Amino acid sequence: MVFSLRGKKCSKKGPKNELLEGNINLELTIPTHFRCPISLDLMKDPVTLATGITYDRESIEKWIDSGNLTCPVTHQMLHDLNMVPNHSLRKMIQDWCVENKSHGIERIPTPRIPISAYQVSQICLKIVDATEQSDEEKLKGLIRKVKVIARESEKNKNCIVENGAGRVFAGAFDSFASLSMEKYADLLKRILSVLAWMFPFGEQGLSKIGSRTSLQCMVWFLKGEDLSGKQNSVIVLKQLLSLDKSYANKLMEIEGVAETLIKIVHAPISPAAMKASLVVMYNLMEGNEKVMESFVDMGLAQIVIEVVVDGEKSMSEKALGILDQICNYPKGKEIASSYALTMPVLVKKLLRVTELATEFTVSIMWKLCSKNHENLVVEALQVGAFPKLLVLLQVGCVQSTKEKVTDLLKLMNLYKDKVECVDSASGFKYLKGSN
Template sequence: MISSWRRRRAARRARKRHDEHDDNGGMTMQMDMETELMIPSHFRCPISLDLMKDPVTLSTGITYDRENIDKWIEAGNHTCPITSQSLKTLEPIPNHTIRKMIQDWCVDNVSLGIERIPTPRIPVSSFDVLQILSKLALAKQREDSEGFVELVVELKGLAKESERNRRCIVANGTGCVLSAMFEAFSERSFHKNIALLEEILSALTLMLPLDENAKFHLGSCVSLNCIVWILKHGGDLSGRRNAVLVLEESLSSSAADQQHKVDALVEIEGAMDALVKLIKEPICPTTTKASLTTIYYMLSSSSSSTSSSPTLVNEKVIIRFVEMGMVSLLLEMLVESERSICERALHVFDGLCSCDQGREKAYDHALTMPVLVKKILRVSDLATEFSVSILWKLGKNEKREEEGSVLVEALQVGAFQKLLLLLQVGCGEKTKEKASELLKLLNLHRDRLECIDSMDFKDLKRTF
């Protein structure tokens, strides 16, 4: 294949002279110089037909550019694209000879605008990862904390270097090994090993999502106690961030395992306060989302989509969060927040409204009705579902009949029209049932003043 490089400098000079005339008053001269350069066939990747930047050879003896052959293998292909032979190993070998020849060719043609390709860093292999894990095990046996930290830092550096390295590190069970070691060090006097434990958490955040074995180790009582301690007393913001990310991941298990871990987490002194503090004093959007998800896990067993009566045991968890001011925090957050945070905040709010105390706080807050109605059909289907669920719980359980009741306020901010439109556009079956029941409740108060903000509907995408 022939690739052409224009000698732009010569062409520009030629164009500058196009207005120049000869002595006879003569003719305008214009030059357009172009040089064609042939790329040697063995320098081109058989997949893309472009010049290879990081040539690697498969077990079949065919050389490809690493980026292209990696995509081929990641797509589930375990054969050579050219020969169709099965690959004995999925890890290609760097072809240094071809790479050096390509670099020399680039240097020889630098005058034609060819830039020398940089020498690529060799990606980590499974053998390299297993060697580091073996050294970690030895350092743990010798109680060599400094050596252990150095190895974890090395793993982090390799994972950050490229996505391919990160996948290789994860595929060789590093997450499970580090989680088991985190649990083991937590069983000892973790205050002496706090720097080491924080380094492990930092490394684990680069390997998310973790497998079930890793989550098992991180969800043990000793591990949870250590994570919460770091969450409360971490030396810097990054330590607290890593702690809540790993805590969220450890709770994302099956229902039975999650309930067991949540029960253990609730019993840890200061765990709930630390999570609420991350909402009050956010570090970054990722941390806020992790905190909201963790709080939802703590509420999930106590709230139900078909009932507004939580179990007696878990009702204490909801009440505790309500007493910490979560209802007010969530409403203020919902005024302006990105989609993913909005969905999580509404999910937590829905759980808090499963008990009388949570609903009372919602009734008393001026932002409740305007914010909830505003979110219907404005953020996402999930946000609409949660908003309707909260409105349903508030409207169904309200006992006040005075002029300022929640149903009247909902009418005034356009809830009736929003719910009618929701039924026309379409929604899930459970959301449809709640919206229909809400419309019946609201219809009883329709003789009172209504006020709609027509701007709520300007961006709505209709299906008709």
């Protein structure tokens, strides 16, 4: 049985009678009604369902979250999922723990009751009121309160998100940014720190955080020296564009956005900020050649290749996604193909990052090697691309990637005689027989 005994081990003496061994070799029986009917452990936070049966909160929440809508003991349908804290039983369990302290049993602390949807709605009303009154200090206090509640449990955080807190905080951010970014910089930074984990928060919330004023304020933070404001701004922008790319054009209209995002990648303040910046740039460039060219002119192709060299898997995947987009355009393809590290890095990363990263890598190689780029095909052969591509073809991949791999292998077959180090006769034989 799992139980806190300050270094003492628990022993199970029978199917119906669990025993704890104290430090004086006395056996202590846990009262049956103190144990959760699901886990059979001593209850830390007993709650009673509408069926009248009491469970430990953690156990019954897991049961319900798994899709079970019946009472585990009575098998009745749970039409009411409210859980009422059983304070009397919890007090009895705590008293029992204190009485048996000499046996190494620790008192179970009084649990914090999870926040309810109603309580969140009341907090939201106060946030709206503080915003309408331009009450900076009251709003700061509410932000502190929300952070404390969210830190208590993941359930609390989810409840806050699901009941509109993000929407009203987005409104507050837009409102105070409109009044004065400089005057309310500290408050705006604090709002961003909670907005960073409150997505999604509905169309109304998106329209507020995606307003020109809000976007200008976040770019203002990106250009500033405050690391917290800079990081949370780029994370919020990432979330915004990932949910709705229609805000991309509005963001690009703000002066200095592209340069600032590249600077965060080139000289990152944190891994989280760097990843977020890569995602923002990916969304800004997608399908927009003008934006793409502006990023390419600022040296983004070389920067992301260097990120791929040293970045961990998630970082490399995002950087490869951007490079794949860059190679959709002639100028971007030209710059990427002229960079000495490009092909060796791509071949090295094949099959070594993630499935999506491999798809990006194959796509980039296919774009670079097509249109009679003999030197790149030969270079790919020299650094060992052929056997890796053959393995990828054999282990399987999505159809679009499979087609590109086949094209690349056939193309390399034309230049195999120019590369002495390639020893893959059986591979080329396999290729000739494939369709």
